[in-house]
Amino acid sequence: MTTSTYTVVGMTCGHCVSSVREEVGRIDGVTQVDVDLANGAVDVTSDAPLTDDAVRAAVEEAGYQLAGS
Amino acid sequence: MTTSTYTVVGMTCGHCVSSVREEVGRIDGVTQVDVDLANGAVDVTSDAPLTDDAVRAAVEEAGYQLAGS
Numbered sequence: 001m002t003t004s005t006y007t008v009v010g011m012t013c014g015h016c017v018s019s020v021r022e023e024v025g026r027i028d029g030v031t032q033v034d035v036d037l038a039n040g041a042v043d044v045t046s047d048a049p050l051t052d053d054a055v056r057a058a059v060e061e062a063g064y065q066l067a068g069s
Numbered sequence: 070m071t072t073s074t075y076t077v078v079g080m081t082c083g084h085c086v087s088s089v090r091e092e093v094g095r096i097d098g099v100t101q102v103d104v105d106l107a108n109g110a111v112d113v114t115s116d117a118p119l120t121d122d123a124v125r126a127a128v129e130e131a132g133y134q135l136a137g138s
Contacts, residue, residue, distance in 0.1 A: 012081035012082045013081045013082055013084065013085055014132075015082065015084030015085060015088065016082055016084060018084075019084065063083075
């Protein structure tokens with residue numbers, strides 16, 4: 001079990017949080033996604049370590065971006 | 070056919086726009102809802118005039134408020 005924290009930019013409301021949670025939650029092996037709207041922190045828990053590319057793709061699919069990408 | 074413009078506060082993103090459009094669009098007689106996120110303007114077109122209460126209730130159901138209410 002691994003938990004990594006990413007920073008997502010562009011989320012403005014609870015709908016945005018739901019979109020990110022949904023897309024990131026679809027990544028294979030992800031068991032939990034916690035999003036803090038105020039600071040953009042997204043904690044992703046998974047059975048095995050994820051690649052940043054997989055998380056970035058899911059965040060972008062939701063319509064947002066990882067900080068620094 | 071009547072078109073009235075309301076101002077909705079609290080919308081921050083496209084998801085918010087969709088929520089307001091959906092709820093207001095459910096009011097009996099409403100045929101079109103146009104939302105301008107930037108200024109909160111919501112143009113509601115309907116077969117017959119609507120009560121402000123009906124529009125206010127729909128906006129609040131979506132999670133937002135009419136300006137001044």
